[in-house]
Amino acid sequence: MERLVQGTRVLQVDPVNPEPEVVAKAAALLRDGDVVAFPTETVYGLGANALDGEAVGRIFAAKGRPSDNPLIVHIADTAQLEGLVASVPAKAERLMDCYWPGPLTLVMHKGPAVPPEVTGGLDTVGIRMPDHPVALALIRAAGVPVAAPSANVSGKPSPTAAEHVLEDLAGRIPAVLDGGETGVGVESTVLDVTTDPPVILRPGGVTREELEAAIGPVELASMSGECEKPRSPGMKYRHYAPRAPLILVDGPVLEMQEKIRDLAMEYAEEGKRVGILCSAESRGVYVASVVLEYGARGDLAGIASDLFATLRAFDRHQVDVIIAEGVPEEGLGLAIMNRLRRAAGGRVIKI
Numbered sequence: 001m002e003r004l005v006q007g008t009r010v011l012q013v014d015p016v017n018p019e020p021e022v023v024a025k026a027a028a029l030l031r032d033g034d035v036v037a038f039p040t041e042t043v044y045g046l047g048a049n050a051l052d053g054e055a056v057g058r059i060f061a062a063k064g065r066p067s068d069n070p071l072i073v074h075i076a077d078t079a080q081l082e083g084l085v086a087s088v089p090a091k092a093e094r095l096m097d098c099y100w101p102g103p104l105t106l107v108m109h110k111g112p113a114v115p116p117e118v119t120g121g122l123d124t125v126g127i128r129m130p131d132h133p134v135a136l137a138l139i140r141a142a143g144v145p146v147a148a149p150s151a152n153v154s155g156k157p158s159p160t161a162a163e164h165v166l167e168d169l170a171g172r173i174p175a176v177l178d179g180g181e182t183g184v185g186v187e188s189t190v191l192d193v194t195t196d197p198p199v200i201l202r203p204g205g206v207t208r209e210e211l212e213a214a215i216g217p218v219e220l221a222s223m224s225g226e227c228e229k230p231r232s233p234g235m236k237y238r239h240y241a242p243r244a245p246l247i248l249v250d251g252p253v254l255e256m257q258e259k260i261r262d263l264a265m266e267y268a269e270e271g272k273r274v275g276i277l278c279s280a281e282s283r284g285v286y287v288a289s290v291v292l293e294y295g296a297r298g299d300l301a302g303i304a305s306d307l308f309a310t311l312r313a314f315d316r317h318q319v320d321v322i323i324a325e326g327v328p329e330e331g332l333g334l335a336i337m338n339r340l341r342r343a344a345g346g347r348v349i350k351i
Helices: 020-031 053-063 090-099 133-142 162-169 208-215 253-269 280-285 300-317 333-344
Strands: 002-005 008-012 036-039 044-049 072-074 104-109 124-128 175-178 189-192 199-202 246-250 274-279 290-295 321-325 348-350
Touching: 008 020, 008 162, 020 036, 020 044, 020 133, 020 175, 036 133, 036 162, 044 053, 044 133, 044 162, 090 104, 090 208, 162 175, 162 300, 246 253, 246 333, 253 274, 253 280, 253 321, 274 280, 274 300, 280 290, 290 300, 300 333, 321 333
Parallel strands: 008 175, 036 175, 072 124, 104 189, 246 321, 246 348, 274 290, 274 321
Antiparallel strands: 002 008, 036 044, 104 124, 189 199
C-alpha cells in the first residue's frame, strides 16, 4: 500500500518479510541521490548514499542538522567495509561477531571512499549493521552503504514509528518506508575502537556491561556536550527534546517523588500546564495536568522502547513544562539517562 502525505510517499512494507517491489522503490531513490526514511531496530533513520557527498548533504538540509555532526554509515555485509575503513581492529572484529547485526556502531579510521560530509571533517567514521529486515533489504537493494541519522528534525525526540517521521519531515523528504514501530527505541551504542581501551561515545542498545564481557574494559566519554568537535552523534548538541522545557530529577525514589511534587505545585501555581514523566509505580503519586508513564522501573528495555514516543506525546498535550523521573544508570539505564539529560539541556536536579 502507498499513500501520499504532504508530498511525501509512504510505502507500507512488511517488517518481517519486506516485499522486494516496495523496497526497490526506496532503493531507486537512494541510487538517484535522494533521501529515504526507513526503520531499523533502534529508531527510524534518514538515509542517503554514503558514498555521495551531495546526497548526504540532503540529509542535513532536511533535518536542519549542523554539518559538523557526523553520521553513521549502515551496511548489510562486512564486505562493504572495504573502502569505508582503513583497517579493522581485533576488538572490533570480536564485537562484530557478537553484536552485528545489532545496535552497535563502531568508530574506526575512515577509508578513502568516505566523503567528508559523512564524518563532519573527522578522520574516523562510525559503521553499523542494523538488525532489521527492512533496513538490510534496503541497503542490499540500493547496492551502496547508507549514511543515516535519526529521521527527525534536529533536536527533537527520535522517531520510533513512521508517523513520527511524518510529524517532522512530511513534505521535506520524498519517501518513508513504513515498517511499523521499532523495537529497541534508543539509538545504537557508539564505541570508538581507535583507542585502547575503547571509549563509549554514546550509550545505547548494547550496554557497557555487554561490551566489557566481550572485549574487556571500556571507558565512557564525557557527556557534558562541551566537546569542540563532536566525535559521534549525540555528543554536542541538544537532542531528543520535546517542545516544552524538560527538567530531569534524579535520586532515591522517595526523595525524587517529593521534589517532583513540589516542583509541579510551584509551576501549577504560576498557571502552567505541568507534565510529569514517571515510572508506572509512581503514576498515582503525582497530581498534574498530564502524567505519562514510561514503564515499570524494573523494565529498562520497556522504558527505552517507549521513551521517545512518550516524550512526543507531551507535545500533543501542549504542556508548558515537563518534569521527569530519572532511572538507575546500569544496563540500558545509562542510555536512557543520556537521552533524558540531552532532552533536559542541562536542567538536571540531582538529589
